[in-house]
Amino acid sequence: MQHEETAASCANEAVAALRAALGADIVSLPDEFGGRQFADWSGTPSTEPVALIRPRTTEEVATALRICHQFRQPVVTQGGMTGHAGGACVLGGEVALSVERMNGxxxxxxxxxxxxxxxxxxxxxxxxxxxxxxxxxxxxxxxxxxxxxxxxxxxxxxxxxxxxxxxxxxxxxxxxxxxxxxxxxxxxxxxxxxxxxxxxxxxxxxxxxxxxxxxxxxxxxxxKPRAISTAWCGMPNYAAVTTLLGRAQERLPAGVSAFEVMWPSYCDFVRQRLPELRVPLASDHAFYVLLESCGADPERQSAAFEEFLADMLDAGVIADAAIAQSDADAAAFWAIRDAPAEYPRLIPGRISFDISFAVAQAGDAAQRCDERLRARWPQATILVYGHLGDGNLHVVVQEPGWTDDAIAEVKRVVYELTGEMGGSVSAEHGIGEEKLSVLGLSRSPAELAAMKAIKLALDPHNILNPGKVIAG
Amino acid sequence: MQHEETAASCANEAVAALRAALGADIVSLPDEFGGRQFADWSGTPSTEPVALIRPRTTEEVATALRICHQFRQPVVTQGGMTGHAGGACVLGGEVALSVERMNGxxxxxxxxxxxxxxxxxxxxxxxxxxxxxxxxxxxxxxxxxxxxxxxxxxxxxxxxxxxxxxxxxxxxxxxxxxxxxxxxxxxxxxxxxxxxxxxxxxxxxxxxxxxxxxxxxxxxxxxKPRAISTAWCGMPNYAAVTTLLGRAQERLPAGVSAFEVMWPSYCDFVRQRLPELRVPLASDHAFYVLLESCGADPERQSAAFEEFLADMLDAGVIADAAIAQSDADAAAFWAIRDAPAEYPRLIPGRISFDISFAVAQAGDAAQRCDERLRARWPQATILVYGHLGDGNLHVVVQEPGWTDDAIAEVKRVVYELTGEMGGSVSAEHGIGEEKLSVLGLSRSPAELAAMKAIKLALDPHNILNPGKVIAG
The missing domain is CATH 3.30.465.10 (Uridine Diphospho-n-acetylenolpyruvylglucosamine Reductase; domain 3)
Structure with a gap:
């Protein structure tokens, strides 16, 4: 109690100094927040900051940090609040610094x-x-x-x-x-x-x-790309998926601009729950690939793209394929890959993973992940898809009515497997607050120590976003 | 004197510990060096290390550094010794750690x-x-x-x-x-x-x-690229050079894999001093560009490349061009760009710069550099060329019989101009020991302080390559 009071009075002193230096237009207090939200898209609990700073210039940011540094006042920087790891959430006691006015x-x-x-x-x-x-x-x-x-x-x-x-x-x-x-x-x-x-x-x-x-x-x-070629491919097995990736990088004149892989459960889910979307191939396949090549030469590229896919069909690498003949076709292919935008409506309470592996291991990782989850929760919805050209898998798991304990257990299963297979517990969403507890599965103690040493060297009072990325 | 003796005995104690832990096969002493050289390609003076460590495994490197850390023994790591900035030179008192046995x-x-x-x-x-x-x-x-x-x-x-x-x-x-x-x-x-x-x-x-x-x-x-298209272009002015770069990136199906620009003085030098090389275009131009595009589709790429160059000629962007019809042609084009390999023979005692600018400013920077140098040394050889697609200029300056003072003055002129124009004093060769004194022209005091803080956080006793990159 004593400690909390000290912290509060200290925060107030910092806030008073910030307000004195930068004015009420830039530094607002809780009773001036007007119902503003301070949470991001991750669902990480976020509280109200002790003040909100909205600087217009770099110099004002510098003034704010100088004062926070002097008063040991924690600061969380906020941008568009669309993060998936709670990196911009207010954990308690921070001032929030929003860059919303530094726009242009x-x-x-x-x-x-x-x-x-x-x-x-x-x-x-x-x-x-x-x-x-x-x-x-x-x-x-x-x-x-x-x-x-x-x-x-x-x-x-x-x-x-x-x-x-x-x-x-x-x-x-x-x-x-x-x-x-x-x-x-x-x-x-x-x-x-x-x-x-x-x-x-x-x-x-x-x-x-x-x-x-x-x-x-x-x-x-x-x-700016002047030509975009897009195909939807049905694949016989995972080896064919990685073969197609390698061949496409080797043979497509404009290279590969997207290589999105979907496991059958994902496409079944789309077919059943989003019947308004047209899945391009009628027959079932072991994997589906959305292949895109962006280049500079519409006619030559289109001819080369069709020739390449024909060769891959002949070679048995692809089981079946549909080539987009129009922007509308391409948009329809992408609509299937973009189905996750409908998750909040279709699979509320889902648990989402953003993990990565060596491309050669991603297929095995997805299979093991599915098996381990199925063994425990045979009825769960498990969707796997991702930017496979980068080794990045998205795994979505849900079962209605899951308890907090079950959710923690699902996370344990997936992240432990990721660690075992030398993968990354965060391919693109970052660590924030949410993945701090599993960071050690992807980074060694020596790496975590090096990160902490760098943090303390540049921010000796640990005022910048404490409780995120670096363990306290 | 006292201090030097302490340092020497300290070094010896460290060397003794290294030898005890790793053995004489891995840790050799000066009388066992057998005439080995410890200098790199930069010409930075290099002395003999107090010991040479040649580990075979990461564990042996770890053991060596643990001991050096304990004894505050400086270490310089050595690879192929081909650096241009003296980063691997022995300044005095270091042990040299060569990775030559960690090969494969x-x-x-x-x-x-x-x-x-x-x-x-x-x-x-x-x-x-x-x-x-x-x-x-x-x-x-x-x-x-x-x-x-x-x-x-x-x-x-x-x-x-x-x-x-x-x-x-x-x-x-x-x-x-x-x-x-x-x-x-x-x-x-x-x-x-x-x-x-x-x-x-x-x-x-x-x-x-x-x-x-x-x-x-x-x-x-x-x-692996399956098709390489190469052209040698004569350009009317610098604006045309940057226009060609932009258009090539926009229109060539396989993009741009090299965009090497040579100023007329460079080509004149090659013509006069390396007459065995054939300069592709007979007429004189304001600039010369070696343009290369590497892709996947030999026939289509070749047709698109020729079509693009014809369009650029029609539009007046290019004044004249030669397209390589064979690997031998392409090799002949590259031989002109690779003439710097002959510098040691042709222009001994030259001063070489590796600087970079925004692409939009590189032409102006080169011209100002030439003017300022010419004003002081009208007879000097001044060659300008570079990877202009990356804003990287190489400037070579020489006058027979220059004194050390003149050399220092030439460096001052070029680096100060680089700093004035917001350029980089080292585009690709690094800082090492040689450019430490001019680093502040490209990095602010706050950046240098941040770098030093990171250095001390990860290497608190400053044992790793002291005197390089970070000012003491």
Missing amino acids: VVEIDPVSATLTVLAGTPLQVVQEAADHAGFMFALDLGARGSCTIGGNIATNAGGNRVIRYGMMRDQVLDVEAVLADGSVIGGQRKMIKNNTGYDLRNLLAGSEGTLAVITRAVLRLRA | VVEIDPVSATLTVLAGTPLQVVQEAADHAGFMFALDLGARGSCTIGGNIATNAGGNRVIRYGMMRDQVLDVEAVLADGSVIGGQRKMIKNNTGYDLRNLLAGSEGTLAVITRAVLRLRA
Whole structure:
């Protein structure tokens, strides 16, 4: 009780100093929050912060952190609040720093193919600005309208095009960020090659608000694809799936831009629960692959794509295939892969996993996972699908009426298997608060110690997003 | 004097402990070095180490570092000794740890498209193993026969194909490394997506032996190109050069795998000093571009490449062009770009710069650099060329009989200009010892402080490659 009072008065002192330095417009207090929500999409419990800071400039962020550093006041940075791991949730006692007012594209440099943007800008705004300038911004994910560039960098977001363009870190040339003590690094450089010491940009990408507040970034733009070829393939077995992946990378002139694999249970689920969607192939197959190739030359690409699929059919790699003849066809194929948007309605209370393995092991991992879960919960809904070109599996498990204990047990089964098989407990969603307890299944004690040493070096008072990524 | 004696005896105590723990086969003393050289390709003065450690296993590296950590004994890690920045030179008092015995490909996983390799393996061995397995390893540079994978990672090596495949860090899925205290991290993971906390792999890539000794890596393999299209283009002005780059990225079906730009002085130099090389176009142009596109579909790619160049000629973007009709033609084009291999013979005592800028600014930077140097040294040989698709310029300056003062002054002129224009003082060669004094032109005091904090967090006694990258 004594301790809580001390903490509260300390927080108040910090808040008072923040409000004095930055004003009431930037620093608001709980009675001024007006019903604002502070939770993200993960379902992680989130409380109210002791204050909300909404700076307009990097200098204001620096002032805020300097004061928080001085008063040992914890800070959680918030962007679009679309995270899946609770990284932006308020655990208790933090001030929330929202980058919502740092919103806008600063500059597009078409010759250097770069876009400079403030951290609070939604991903979709960046995509549209790039498109308007004749380029493509390569990151794409379902939350595009809400998620922010700062959050995309802080979580090193993934999405559908990683196989071709990489994760968010691969779209970033420089990051401007405010460190815990208020010092400002980076943010103006447009160079692709820059070997001048440690790569702070890649250290911040994926650090989930624990090392700095990202305020601005220089992003890399890509040539806009002028031709998109899409096919829906029925596959006889997992070996055929990986063979198709390898051959497609070797033979498709424009490479592979998406390689989405769905296990039969996933397609059965779509057929039964979303009958308005048309599953392209009538017959049943052991696996389904959505193959996409994005390139520059519509006619030649289309001919090469059809030739490739015909060869794969002849060779028995593919059992059956449908090639999209129109944008509407392609959209219909993607609608099946995008069915997870309907999960909240169709399978409430589901448990979702975002894990990854070596491509060679992902099929085995999925099978073992299914077997172990089935052995315990024969009636459960178990859906497996993913960006297999990157080794990334999404596993969704649900049984109506499950208790908290059962949920914990499902997680234990899946994460332990992931650890056993040398996989990653978080392929693209990050660690946040939610996966902190299983991080040790994918990272060794020496790695966790190194991460903690870096954290303490850059944030000695542990004010930045405590309780996330780094164990206390 | 007293201090030096203490240091010497301390070193001896460490060496004695190393020898006791690892044996004389692994730890050799100066009188056993047998004339071995300890300098790299940079020309940075290098002395003899107090001992040479040649471990065979990661465990032996760990034992060595544990002892060095305990005795505060500095360590310089050595690979192929082909660095350009003095990062592997012995400054005085260090033990040298050579990874030469940790040599070999451990595993190729063709389904996951990965290759696991020990750090001391030469790059060329990896390239050949990948090729033999039906893949390509994407990093390539002139020193391929001598440089090692560990050194490639430690320096984040660049080379000719960065525009398509990225730097060395983009070829690495996981790194096994021994930290200063002897703890071992990473080295087994084959996942492309893995968002489990801080990206230690990217932190080690480019850290030049100051954070860890790299012992093993999991590398990413790429599909082997089945068709290579190459052209030599004469360009009317710099705007046309950047226009060609943008259009090629947008329109070539297989994208751009090399975009090498040469300024006229460079081609004149080749014509005059290497008359055995055939410069493809007879007429003079403001710039020359070597354009390459690597893809999967020989016939269609070749047709599309020719069509693209014809369009660029029609549009006046290109003034004149020669398309390679054979491998011999392509080799002849590349021979001009590879003329720097003849520098030691043709322009001894030259000063070489490896700098980068935003693509939009690189032309202006080169011109200003030339003007400032010419104003002071009208007779100097000044050659400019580079991987312009990445903003990377190589500038070579020479005048016979220059004094040390003149050399220092030339460096000042070029690096100050680089700093003024927000460029990088080291695009691909790293900092080592040689560029430490100019690092502050490309990195802010806050960034240097953050780098130093990370260094001290992971290597509190500063035993790993002291005097390199991080100012003392």
